Amino acid sequence: MIPEREKDSLGELLDRMVTKGVLINADVIISLAGIPLIGVKLEAAIASIETMLEFGLFEELDKNTRAWQLEHRKTRPLLHEYEEIELEFYGSFFQELHPTWKYCFIYVTNSRIFGWNKAFNKILFEVPVTKIRMVDIEKGIYQDEERDELCLNLENEEKLYLHSSDLAGLQDKIFKLIPGLPERLGSSK
Amino acid sequence: MTEIDHARYLYLIANTEEEQSLGDIGLGDRPVYTIVFQDIAAVVHASKSEPVPAKSEEQAEQWILNHNYVIDKATENFNTVLPFSFGCLARGDDEAIKRWLQKNYSLYKRELERLKNSAEYSIQIFYDPGVLEKQVLKTIPELEEIDQKMKAMPKGKAYIFKKKFELGLKQAVSDHLASMGREFDKLIKKNATQTIVEEKIPYVPEKYAGKKVMVAFSCLVAKDNAERLGQSLETINKREGFAVRFTGPWAPFNFVDLGNIENDT
Numbered sequence: 001m002i003p004e005r006e007k008d009s010l011g012e013l014l015d016r017m018v019t020k021g022v023l024i025n026a027d028v029i030i031s032l033a034g035i036p037l038i039g040v041k042l043e044a045a046i047a048s049i050e051t052m053l054e055f056g057l058f059e060e061l062d063k064n065t066r067a068w069q070l071e072h073r074k075t076r077p078l079l080h081e082y083e084e085i086e087l088e089f090y091g092s093f094f095q096e097l098h099p100t101w102k103y104c105f106i107y108v109t110n111s112r113i114f115g116w117n118k119a120f121n122k123i124l125f126e127v128p129v130t131k132i133r134m135v136d137i138e139k140g141i142y143q144d145e146e147r148d149e150l151c152l153n154l155e156n157e158e159k160l161y162l163h164s165s166d167l168a169g170l171q172d173k174i175f176k177l178i179p180g181l182p183e184r185l186g187s188s189k
Numbered sequence: 190m191t192e193i194d195h196a197r198y199l200y201l202i203a204n205t206e207e208e209q210s211l212g213d214i215g216l217g218d219r220p221v222y223t224i225v226f227q228d229i230a231a232v233v234h235a236s237k238s239e240p241v242p243a244k245s246e247e248q249a250e251q252w253i254l255n256h257n258y259v260i261d262k263a264t265e266n267f268n269t270v271l272p273f274s275f276g277c278l279a280r281g282d283d284e285a286i287k288r289w290l291q292k293n294y295s296l297y298k299r300e301l302e303r304l305k306n307s308a309e310y311s312i313q314i315f316y317d318p319g320v321l322e323k324q325v326l327k328t329i330p331e332l333e334e335i336d337q338k339m340k341a342m343p344k345g346k347a348y349i350f351k352k353k354f355e356l357g358l359k360q361a362v363s364d365h366l367a368s369m370g371r372e373f374d375k376l377i378k379k380n381a382t383q384t385i386v387e388e389k390i391p392y393v394p395e396k397y398a399g400k401k402v403m404v405a406f407s408c409l410v411a412k413d414n415a416e417r418l419g420q421s422l423e424t425i426n427k428r429e430g431f432a433v434r435f436t437g438p439w440a441p442f443n444f445v446d447l448g449n450i451e452n453d454t
Contacts (some may be wrong), residue, residue: 001423003310003415003437012392012436013253017275020442022202 091164203267226290308438315400320430381408
């Protein structure tokens with residue numbers, strides 16, 4: 001029998017290209033004669049496939065991609081006992097350890113804030129609310145344009161930046177969740 | 190250097206000493222070229238350091254096809270390559286990539302040499318449960334007897350026999366599959382350098398609908414053995430109740446072994 005190549009099958013290619021092959025892990029910073037060579041995954045590109053699956057806009061795709069989607073579809077991340085979702089939105093986050101904006105579903109619950117990649121059912125970042133020391137809105141630059149970003153100052157001097165279409169609503173929600181949290185306005189990154 | 194040049198999107202690592210352009214075949218038709226260190230090269234395109242999300246589903250799809258095309262094209266030009274996963278962006282310019290190749294040279298070279306003249310193939314074996322049940326039934330007179338008796342029984346009594354019958358048949362089919370599995374395994378491993386069992390199959394063509402997956406492998410196969418492997422698979426494919434799907438050659442996505450590169454660096 002002669003092997004076939006179904007080059008146009010997205011399902012088959014996705015499996016190989018996305019989940020296999022040499023991968024520079026996003027968590028690894030390869031230090032290189034003083035110049036950091038940072039491997040970052042184009043999570044954003046994957047997210048766009050994920051979003052299209054999410055909203056059911058896949059009539060155009062073949063059945064196989066749908067099968068892939070069915071297998072991967074998880075409608076909710078796994079929550080802890082007594083954990084309740086206060087807010088969920090599709091947005092992006094930025095950590096100083098992996099300095100690139102990544103898109104995902106972001107959840108604010110009564111115990112933590114976390115990012116969830118739906119297609120791969122993976123928690124991308126996670127911050128217990130007890131670790132948040134201060135929250136403020138800062139100016140940032142993204143794709144050459146200035147915009148507002150929500151900056152969470154965490155214990156150990158760490159920072160987490162979040163972006164969503166409703167930053168004020170997000171900030172409000174976090175303030176309600178953690179009474180007595182100090183606010184600082186007008187600073188910039 | 191402009192902002193555009195601050196990162197390199199990585200497609201693969203290949204055996205070549207030649208700095209060359211592969212044409213505008215990258216993601217978004219970007220020019221793809223080699224960055225050489227001694228006799229190995231990274232195949233890349235120059236990119237902004239921030240990953241730009243795909244604007245639409247079509248674009249994301251197109252990018253995945255582009256990534257695959259570059260790997261295919263490079264395999265044609267350079268023999269076996271070490272393929273990167275989709276979406277690996279390295280921060281730095283050509284010099285940074287060169288230093289990175291230099292640092293990991295022995296590791297990449299070792300893998301390139303080990304995988305030279307080999308390719309990855311994917312094998313999926315399907316079975317038709319209905320056909321196998323019939324085959325098995327013929328070989329076990331006890332079961333066939335119950336089957337006949339049941340037809341003449343009152344409903345309640347037949348029900349209990351039916352359960353017993355189904356359980357026995359299920360066990361017999363699974364024993365049959367296990368013995369076939371050992372035979373197929375031998376046939377495949379004879380011609381493969383390395384095999385791994387796949388845990389899931391993301392894509393099954395229409396023609397296998399209604400059949401069940403018996404086993405799925407990815408195999409690393411030397412070029413000289415590919416034809417023999419095909420012949421072995423043909424004998425499996427010809428068996429009644431079984432069907433084989435054989436795809437490839439692929440770049441060795443499953444078989445690049447960089448050990449603990451993350452710990453080394």
